[in-house]
Amino acid sequence: MNFKKRSYSSRLGLRRVAVLIAFGLCLFMSENLSAQTQPIYRALIVDGFSNHDWKQTTEVIRWILEGSGKFKIDVSTVPIDSVERQKWNPDFDPYAVVIQNTNxxxxxxxxxxxxxxxSLDDYVRQGGGLYILHSANNAFPDWKEYDDMIGLGWRSAYSGIALEVSAERQLIKHPKGEGKGTSHGDRFDALIQILNPHPINEGYPTTWKTVNTEVYSYPRGAAENLTVLSYAFDSTDTKKMWPVEWVVKYGKGNVYNSSMGHLWRGETYPPAYRCAGFQTTVIRAAEWLASGKVTYPVPDDFPTPEKSSLRPMEAMGLNENE
Incomplete structure (x- = not known):
């Protein structure tokens, strides 16, 4: 009798083990299938000329986006030679997002x-996503459609509306000729303050500290169909608050623009690019442009209002002495 009980108990235990193994296998297969079906978005970086270090900027942005597991990056470099440049006309249609890195x-x-x-105008109007990377909003003051796409940029006092943020968190519009042209003071550790909730900043602290960044005073442009996502107090120059990030609806497409992302000649993977907040925002902004939604999580090392967060240089195969 005892033997039969033990046999029954053993058979029951084996069945439980088999069920657990089967459940584990199903879970493992489901997770792997989910990972395999996670969308990989194609993105195109356009570079070739800038007063900034455009070559390194392209490589670091490629590293950040591909490291997220969500993007496959191609690069199209605009020829400097005027004859070859006239032949340059990339096909933007295969890409979920285009990253503009020329100035x-x-x-x-x-x-x-x-x-x-x-081609770029048609691409965005028809639903494409365009990321204006830092100094790219300094570019092409004589290209009207580009001005409309970027919303605000580095422009003269007579080249469009400037937006300021008041103490009451309201937008102040400075018309053409009122105030100054776009400029910035020294780079500093800025407190980014969210003005409008958006999928890009969902889950962020309402304020967070980034490092060694430029805050543009009097950013100017067409300022149409534009939403300011965040702003910062310009502590080194005007002592006023100015937009840092904004998005523009252009036709059926979307544009993301920001003064974050400065990488000057002679710098190597500088603190502004090592900022966990900046890297996270690059990924989430690109994903939103590519798909209209954001699934990339806010990481544990995201900056706080009191403390910035720099990722180690070793992550890029560098050390602090380089």
């Missing part, structure tokens, strides 16, 4: 050819 502020002749300008 001709010191050489206005370095303009995209007309065909490429029309």
């Amino acid at each position: 001709n502020i010191h050489d206005l002749k370095l303009m995209w050819p007309e065909a490429a300008r029309k």
